[in-house]
Amino acid sequence: MFQRILVGTDGSGTAGAAVAHATELAKIGGSELIVVSAYKQPDDVPPPFGMPEAQHTAEIGKAILQDVEKRYGGDVKLRTVLREGNPVDAIIDVADEENADVIVVGNRGMGGAKRFVLGSVPNAVSHHAPCHVLIVHTTNE
Secondary structure, three states: OOOEEEEEOOOOHHHHHHHHHHHHHHHHHOOEEEEEEEEOOOOOOOOOOOHHHHHHHHHHHHHHHHHHHHHHOOOOEEEEEEEEOOHHHHHHHHHHHOOOOEEEEEOOOOOHHHHHOOOOHHHHHHHHOOOEEEEEOOOOO
């Protein structure tokens, strides 16, 4: 069915639910799971003052991915990818580079009036993905 499943995470509860669903889907299909986390350089603080904050942000992303590896690495074939930049761009770019068959995202930010906000990660991913997108119900919005 799916050879490569990609899911993004920022460490939030809804992203965690999407990762859990993606893991279950990977188990069922014997698929590889690729987990992506993105971090952003601070815009308002020029180097060298912005560098420690950016490194700290990258460290948080590494810690999030390490947690995913510990939690699910024994259950499925899993790889993690840490990218600098916008989360939507990171998810779309890695999905394209890795020839992902499906991207799994949570529905956070897609309910009510929030679904019209252009900054919504699941909304943007669903409109620009190079493959199928599975939107997981992760909230009660």
